[in-house]
Amino acid sequence: QRMSCGYILCTVLLSVAVLLAVTVTGAILFMNHYHTPVTESPPVISTNPEEANALVTIEKADSSRINIFIDPNCPDAAGTFGRLEGLQTSLLRAVTDHDAEAKATKNQQKALLVTVADEVTKLLTHAVQLRADCDGLKKGHSAMGQELSALQGEQGRLIQLLSESQTNMARLVSSVSDVLDTLQKDRGGARPRLKADLQRAPARGVRPRGCSNGSRPRDCFDIYVSGQQEDGIYSIFPTHYPSGFQVYCDMTTDGGGWTVFQRREDGSVNFFRGWEAYRDGFGKLTGEHWLGLKRIHVLTVQGSYELRIDLEDFDNGTAFAHYGSFGVGLFSVDPEEDGYPVSIADYSGTAGDSFLKHNGMKFTTKDLDNDHSENNCAAFYHGAWWYRNCHTSNLNGQYLKGHHSSYADGIEWSSWTGWQYSLKFTEMKIRPVREEN
Template sequence: MLFKVFRKCSRPRDCGDLYASGQREDGIYSVFPIHHPAGFQVYCDMTTDGGGWTVIQRREDGSVNFFRGWESYREGFGKITGEHWLGLKQIHALSIQGNYELRIDLEDFENSTAYAQYGTFGVGLFSVDPDDDGYPLTVGDYSGNAGDSLLKHNGMKFTTKDRDNDHSENNCASFYHGAWWYRNCHTSNLNGQYLRGQHTSYADGIEWSSWTGWQYSLKFSEMKIRPTRDPENK
């Protein structure tokens, strides 16, 4: 499958800017957030629910190891056209530019799909030094048909296997083989192991508990953000 790389719109801040400039094709684009002037490449979803989405995470085939340390999650890893994590640094740079919303698309191994959408989203919104502060999550205003499995994580710092910021006696990332804004520990674990459906271990796969419980690892997840729109213009 071929993926196009687009360069139209000189210094777009995100995929929302590109959509506003007339771009309508899904693909790889360069964006230049206000506080990250060097820019970086992202995958833009220009078709789902009105388009303009900047993809920040995708799981689809288990080809990329997501059980990684802090530096990898800060800088990002994987392939933009496939499985990847954009990077906490990049997600922060995007989300501090204004008001953003988050959409999470999910699919199980029976090809059923669901989504969760949050009208409020940000990472390190109130941090002077977001890395030192742990890139805390701000999320709110749920809608969708997957059920809410993220609001419990609101306000939590990000935890990896080598940096424990959760409220558990154990390191939740190590225990559940992932990395996330764990509390004590989770209701979602989208960076967990790629376990292909029902599994006997507990809550260590790609989990969205309100939809498929704690012992079913999803086939596909995609997290994406865009500037909040006026409801009449969605």
């Protein structure tokens, strides 16, 4: 009987152990691999000494029961029951603790995932903002680079002008000294020629009204006072140019009698030319033209002349500059050799003065540099003029049609429109200073 009870007891214990192992393993696998919100209750294992012939009762979640029966007369049953109940309690506590830890871990993981998702969203938003800021900075950097380049260009020009101005005084003193030396050397040979010229030419002074009896007109003013008072082309015969030449006469502006020697109006004629072209003249008298330094000289040495410059912009605004005294090569024995220097004084008008700074300067073209700048101002500013270093006016510059980005290389009259506005129309004309009644 003892061997039978021991055998039965071992069988029961083994069965209970297997069932407990299966139950625990199933519960762990279920919790680890399935995420259903409802967890199935573990089976309840209990001893039932009150029930006849029942050693152990296992109640599953679906309320079904498994009863294990044994002979109650086995002497070791009571102690074994106590150990089994203790083992059941420990196993159930372990399963419960594991389930609680799993739930807590799962909740922590969920909270961590939510936190990570929020941080990722914030990082993405921040990245988008950083990219937008970067694009804005790139655009701003590009614009600043362009402005910096423009400022550097202007700075270069200013530095150049300042550098040139430091040497101009010394060069001017040297030039005056050279001129005085040359005049002193040439004085002996020049006297006979000057005497002959003075004998042929009338004294520079106020022009009497009209021509002397039977004489030919010396300029447009002589034609005007003779009774021909319509604008147009006429032939004149200056004192030192007896063969004569044709000019355009303005017979209507400010009393008439003006001899036109320069006109810009449509850009049809190229004014960026060399010395010979500016000496001899070019263009059409009825349109854009330059009369020629040689002819301007022979006109202005006949007597005292005044200069009028009419200007017009592309908004139909007009202005004028008047100079009471004007001449080209007035004190030159050989005006071409001297560079046809300009003499100008007594400004009045509405355009502001942009010419007096050039008083006394020689004429410069792209192929003959007579200015005081280290560079050739005519080549640099695309014109031809009585440049100093370099200019406040550039009426023979490029025809650029109003505002332009380049600096001072258009048809400029700086006191009226600045250095970056090319005028629509200019006309330079001279008239002898008249006697007052």
